[in-house]
Amino acid sequence: MLNVNICGINFKNPVITASGTYGFGKDYADFFPLEKLGGIACKGTTLHPRPGNAPPRIAETPSGMLNSVGLQNPGVDRFIEHELPWLLEQNTVIIANAAGAAVEDYVENVSKMSSSGVHMIELNISCPNVKEGGVAFGTSCGSVGSIVGAAKKVSANVPLIVKLSPNVSNISEIARSAEAAGADALSLINTITGMKIDAETRRPILRNNVGGLSGPAILPVAVRMVWEVRRAVKLPIIGMGGVTTWRDAAELILAGADAIQIGTACFTDPYAPLKIIEGLENWVKSQGCTNIRELSGAVESY
Amino acid sequence: MVYQNFASIVNYEQLANDIFKIRVKCPQIARKAQAGQFVHILCGEKTLRRPISIACVDGDDILLVYAVRGEGTQWLSEQKAGQKLDIIGPLGNGFPVFDKRVLLVGGGIGVPPVLQCAMNMNSDVVLGFRNAEQVILEDEFSAKCGKLIVCTEDCSHGTHGLVTPSMETLLRERQYGAVLSCGPAPMLKAVAELAARYDTPCFVSLEERMGCGVGACLVCAAKVRRKDSEEYLRVCKDGPVFDAREVVWEC
Numbered sequence A: 001m002l003n004v005n006i007c008g009i010n011f012k013n014p015v016i017t018a019s020g021t022y023g024f025g026k027d028y029a030d031f032f033p034l035e036k037l038g039g040i041a042c043k044g045t046t047l048h049p050r051p052g053n054a055p056p057r058i059a060e061t062p063s064g065m066l067n068s069v070g071l072q073n074p075g076v077d078r079f080i081e082h083e084l085p086w087l088l089e090q091n092t093v094i095i096a097n098a099a100g101a102a103v104e105d106y107v108e109n110v111s112k113m114s115s116s117g118v119h120m121i122e123l124n125i126s127c128p129n130v131k132e133g134g135v136a137f138g139t140s141c142g143s144v145g146s147i148v149g150a151a152k153k154v155s156a157n158v159p160l161i162v163k164l165s166p167n168v169s170n171i172s173e174i175a176r177s178a179e180a181a182g183a184d185a186l187s188l189i190n191t192i193t194g195m196k197i198d199a200e201t202r203r204p205i206l207r208n209n210v211g212g213l214s215g216p217a218i219l220p221v222a223v224r225m226v227w228e229v230r231r232a233v234k235l236p237i238i239g240m241g242g243v244t245t246w247r248d249a250a251e252l253i254l255a256g257a258d259a260i261q262i263g264t265a266c267f268t269d270p271y272a273p274l275k276i277i278e279g280l281e282n283w284v285k286s287q288g289c290t291n292i293r294e295l296s297g298a299v300e301s302y
Numbered sequence B: 001m002v003y004q005n006f007a008s009i010v011n012y013e014q015l016a017n018d019i020f021k022i023r024v025k026c027p028q029i030a031r032k033a034q035a036g037q038f039v040h041i042l043c044g045e046k047t048l049r050r051p052i053s054i055a056c057v058d059g060d061d062i063l064l065v066y067a068v069r070g071e072g073t074q075w076l077s078e079q080k081a082g083q084k085l086d087i088i089g090p091l092g093n094g095f096p097v098f099d100k101r102v103l104l105v106g107g108g109i110g111v112p113p114v115l116q117c118a119m120n121m122n123s124d125v126v127l128g129f130r131n132a133e134q135v136i137l138e139d140e141f142s143a144k145c146g147k148l149i150v151c152t153e154d155c156s157h158g159t160h161g162l163v164t165p166s167m168e169t170l171l172r173e174r175q176y177g178a179v180l181s182c183g184p185a186p187m188l189k190a191v192a193e194l195a196a197r198y199d200t201p202c203f204v205s206l207e208e209r210m211g212c213g214v215g216a217c218l219v220c221a222a223k224v225r226r227k228d229s230e231e232y233l234r235v236c237k238d239g240p241v242f243d244a245r246e247v248v249w250e251c
């Protein structure tokens, strides 16, 4: 009832944990067997290890939070050697998440991932392009096209999901550029850039001044963007941003998502993915459907 | 093993103006808890849980002592006995256990997290507070510890001043197995330096803002030096207790 197929990969259900919020899975394995999940999107990894930003790296905001982790990660080699073997035994879809600061980094990173055994690769294009003055790859159609095209050349037969940044003026155009450059699927949305300031001390809470907003506050933005992108491209879509309950997941699916990811909600409740899976199953039944696929994009828009 | 428990509040006690002690029943967590570990508490509608140290374990119950600082801890202080709290724990690496007598040093709201050490180990203790109104848990420590020195910064109770002079008095008298400490970062730094001068191992419990609390999200970074290179470790999983010699103080 909940099984979906994205780019030839079978998911037992459409609920995936989001990159950067679930580490490499192990830390959450005490709560329930990870095989109950449709998939796990791993922490974003770069070609070389990254130390991350100075703390504080998190600030709570109304119905959400800001983070400025700064892509702390052990590097792709260590990911493949130390984290992946265990993950691949968990009987769920494993999605590696690739980040980088230059096209060449992404290419080498993705080519290592594509021969590692991961089931899918998610390309995080929200990272600043160091050579282009730190403007994120994902914010102009030209740079999206070149980064996706370059990654696609080395991703071999591992499906490439391009993860879109919401910090753009026209997400449909960006989605079309990714599609034209050969993306196999899209995921959206990454965090929305934000800031929080302490009124007394006049200091930002985050040591990095600004960070990425996630959690319930961003759900309506995510729903709108998935809805727009669904109309712009034919690719499968993995929706995310603020999903906390099955109703939130249902909104993204109706807007056009084929599967969804859950990030911040696990901080509030580590069992959120299981509750959402159960809720979605009841929803599919109550809608008189036999598979959740029938509900993807089924919003009756005005 | 980490558990989510729906723990009922057994009772409440106001220890000071803005400091509360609650006893919650959560057998799974209580059975596993070690001194220095913490629980992550859901506070009403808040997106993020609040980390609070396990001050003490008593059978099926754990005792938590917390100061009201913002909306989350305010919410917590408004809950009544009999109500249930959604808590995750026990989390993190606690204090190591020593056979030889240890010296406990707590400052302010960093006093409760070392209480369980006094229950488990032979210890002397130095407690520091701003003033007499803020003094908490004095009787609990005095029941378990050999020597007890309470310091207040304004001289309104016990010894005058910061914890370090009293700590030095005790360090001069005997060789301790270790100094175990929790409190504000500048105090911990001073405690660590003093312990190093007396060639005594020192373990400190650090604080950082948290997301997941279980090691997955990397927001709770503390800078640590290992083998000549500095790296960010997770306060929630690699800590909150760290070997003070490894901590790179940012204060």
Ligand SMILES: Cc1cc2nc3c(=O)[nH]c(=O)nc-3n(C[C@H](O)[C@H](O)[C@H](O)COP(=O)(O)OP(=O)(O)OC[C@H]3O[C@@H](n4cnc5c(N)ncnc54)[C@H](O)[C@@H]3O)c2cc1C
Pocket: A059, A060, B038, B048, B049, B050, B051, B052, B053, B054, B065, B066, B067, B068, B069, B070, B071, B072, B073, B074, B109, B112, B113, B206, B207, B208, B209, B210, B235, B240
């Ligand atoms: C491992 C650990 C153990 C702790 N043990 C205790 C304890 O035993 N007793 C006690 O009174 N306090 C303890 N604290 C501090 C306590 O977590 C904060 O005072 C509390 O989170 C404040 O929440 P609030 O909603 O009242 O404040 P707000 O300022 O409204 O909180 C906003 C956000 O910032 C975070 N935050 C604010 N101050 C701190 C802080 N000092 N440390 C971590 N996060 C913070 C909150 O969790 C929340 O996400 C501990 C902190 C850590 C990291």
Ligand SMILES: Cc1cc2nc3c(=O)[nH]c(=O)nc-3n(C[C@H](O)[C@H](O)[C@H](O)COP(=O)(O)O)c2cc1C
Pocket: A018, A019, A020, A021, A043, A044, A045, A067, A069, A071, A097, A124, A163, A189, A190, A191, A213, A214, A215, A216, A218, A240, A241, A242, A243, A261, A262, A263, A264, A265, B211, B217, B219
């Ligand atoms: C602490 C934290 C770290 C994150 N790290 C990454 C990352 O490394 N790579 C990435 O593509 N997205 C990262 N994200 C974004 C999430 O995967 C997700 O897109 C976003 O949080 C929105 O979903 P949510 O509201 O369900 O959390 C991170 C989010 C958070 C909160």
Ligand code: FES
Pocket: B209, B210, B211, B212, B213, B214, B215, B216, B217, B218, B219, B220, B234, B235, B236, B237
């Ligand atoms: S709070 Fe998530 S890793 Fe520590």
